[in-house]
Amino acid sequence: MAGSIAKRPNGRWRARYRDDTGRERSRHFTRKVDAAAWLDEVASALHAGTYVNPRAGRVTFRQFYDDWAPRQLWVPSTRANADLAVDSVAFGDLPMKAIRRSHIETWVKAMSAKWAPTTIKTRFVIVRSVFRAAVADRVIAADPSDGVALPRRRKVEAAMRIPTVEQVGRLLAHADSSRVSTRHGFRAYVALCAFAGLRKGEAAGIQVGDIDSSLRRLTVSRQLQRDGSTFVARLPKYGSERLVPLPDDLVEMLRQHIETFLPEEPPPDAWLFTVGDGPMYDNDIDWRWRATRTSAGLPHVRLHDLRHFYASGLIAAGCDVVTVQRALGHSSATTTLNTYSHLWPTAEDRTRAAAADLMNQALNPASRG
Known part of the structure; x- marks a missing residue:
C-alpha cells in the first residue's frame, strides 16, 4: 500500500492511502506518530484481506438486511422467520459499524423474558448470519454477535x-x-x-x-x-x-x-x-x-x-443408527444421534443384560440348553 504523511498548514498531520479499489482516503491527526500508527493498521488490514471501507458501515442493520435477504436461497417460511427475527431487534436503525456486542446481549436478554430458548436460538442464528454476511462483504470488520451467550436449553431427553x-x-x-x-x-x-x-x-x-x-x-x-x-x-x-x-x-x-x-x-x-x-x-x-x-x-x-x-x-426394536437415520430422512447419523442418543441402550445396560443372562444360566441349568 502506498501511503504518505504530510504536515498541514494548521499544524495537523494528514495521513493518506489508496484503498483496494484505488480510491484515495485520508485522515488527520494531531501527532505524526498517531498518523503513522493508523497507516500501519490500514496497511496490515489490506495485506490480510480484512480491510473495511470506512464509509461502508454507515448502512443500517435494516438496510443491509433488506438488500441481502432477497438474494438468499430461502423458501417462503424461512424468509418469514428471518423477517420476524430482524423485526424483533432494537438496533435495526443503527449503522452497522455502531452496533456493539452489548446491543446483541440486551436483545437476547429481552427475548429471554418472552420466548423459549429454542426460539431465541433460531432468531439469534438468523441475525448472526446477517452480521457474518456483512463481514464477508467488508461492511464491518468483525461480527458483534460473536461470543454472545444464549439461554441454556433443556436437555433433549428432558424436552422430548x-x-x-x-x-x-x-x-x-x-x-x-x-x-x-x-x-x-x-x-x-x-x-x-x-x-x-x-x-x-x-x-x-x-x-x-x-x-x-x-x-x-x-x-x-x-x-x-x-x-x-x-x-x-x-x-x-x-x-x-x-x-x-x-x-x-x-x-x-x-x-x-x-x-x-x-x-x-x-x-x-x-x-x-x-x-x-x-x-x-x-x-x-x-x-x-x-x-x-x-x-x-x-x-x-x-x-x-x-x-x-x-x-x-x-430404536427399541434394535435398529442401528444408520437404519433410523435413513427411515427418518436425517441428513447425517450425527443428527440422529444428537436427537435420539438417549434412547439407545448404553454400555451399562448391555453389561447388565449380559450379566443377567450369565447368572440365569448358572442358576437355572435347564436354561443352558
Missing part, C-alpha cells in the same frame, strides 16, 4: 415428549370423527406420522403413486408448504428424500383410505389427503390435529411427537 402406545391408539381412534365430516380420512394421515415417521408437510405431500403396495414401501419425495394463500410443493427438509418400509397393517389402511375417500382408480399424481379440490396442508392439518387430540383427551401431544414415537419404536 414421546406418546405411549396406548396414547397413539387413542389418537387413531379419535382421528376420524363420526360427527364431523371434515375430519373423515384423517386417521390414515395420523398413522403415516406415527408408523412411518413422516413430518407434517411430508405426509401432506404424499400422492397415490408414492405408495408401492407390492413392495410395502413409501417414496417420500416432496413436502407441501404454505405460499401466501395457496401451497407449494418442495423437496423434503434438508433434501431428505427416502424410501420408507411400511408395515402390512399400514399398507392396508392406506389402501382402504384410497378406496373410501378418493375417486375410483385415482391417477398416480392424485393427492392422498384432500380438502375440496386441493391437497390438505398447513392450517387444514392443524385444525384436524387439534380436534383429534382434544377428542382423545390428549391436548398436550404435538403432531411432531408422533415422529419421536416412531423413532423410539425403531
Whole structure:
C-alpha cells in the first residue's frame, strides 16, 4: 500500500492511502506518530484481506438486511422467520459499524423474558448470519454477535415428549370423527406420522403413486408448504428424500383410505389427503390435529411427537443408527444421534443384560440348553 504523511498548514498531520479499489482516503491527526500508527493498521488490514471501507458501515442493520435477504436461497417460511427475527431487534436503525456486542446481549436478554430458548436460538442464528454476511462483504470488520451467550436449553431427553402406545391408539381412534365430516380420512394421515415417521408437510405431500403396495414401501419425495394463500410443493427438509418400509397393517389402511375417500382408480399424481379440490396442508392439518387430540383427551401431544414415537419404536426394536437415520430422512447419523442418543441402550445396560443372562444360566441349568 502506498501511503504518505504530510504536515498541514494548521499544524495537523494528514495521513493518506489508496484503498483496494484505488480510491484515495485520508485522515488527520494531531501527532505524526498517531498518523503513522493508523497507516500501519490500514496497511496490515489490506495485506490480510480484512480491510473495511470506512464509509461502508454507515448502512443500517435494516438496510443491509433488506438488500441481502432477497438474494438468499430461502423458501417462503424461512424468509418469514428471518423477517420476524430482524423485526424483533432494537438496533435495526443503527449503522452497522455502531452496533456493539452489548446491543446483541440486551436483545437476547429481552427475548429471554418472552420466548423459549429454542426460539431465541433460531432468531439469534438468523441475525448472526446477517452480521457474518456483512463481514464477508467488508461492511464491518468483525461480527458483534460473536461470543454472545444464549439461554441454556433443556436437555433433549428432558424436552422430548414421546406418546405411549396406548396414547397413539387413542389418537387413531379419535382421528376420524363420526360427527364431523371434515375430519373423515384423517386417521390414515395420523398413522403415516406415527408408523412411518413422516413430518407434517411430508405426509401432506404424499400422492397415490408414492405408495408401492407390492413392495410395502413409501417414496417420500416432496413436502407441501404454505405460499401466501395457496401451497407449494418442495423437496423434503434438508433434501431428505427416502424410501420408507411400511408395515402390512399400514399398507392396508392406506389402501382402504384410497378406496373410501378418493375417486375410483385415482391417477398416480392424485393427492392422498384432500380438502375440496386441493391437497390438505398447513392450517387444514392443524385444525384436524387439534380436534383429534382434544377428542382423545390428549391436548398436550404435538403432531411432531408422533415422529419421536416412531423413532423410539425403531430404536427399541434394535435398529442401528444408520437404519433410523435413513427411515427418518436425517441428513447425517450425527443428527440422529444428537436427537435420539438417549434412547439407545448404553454400555451399562448391555453389561447388565449380559450379566443377567450369565447368572440365569448358572442358576437355572435347564436354561443352558
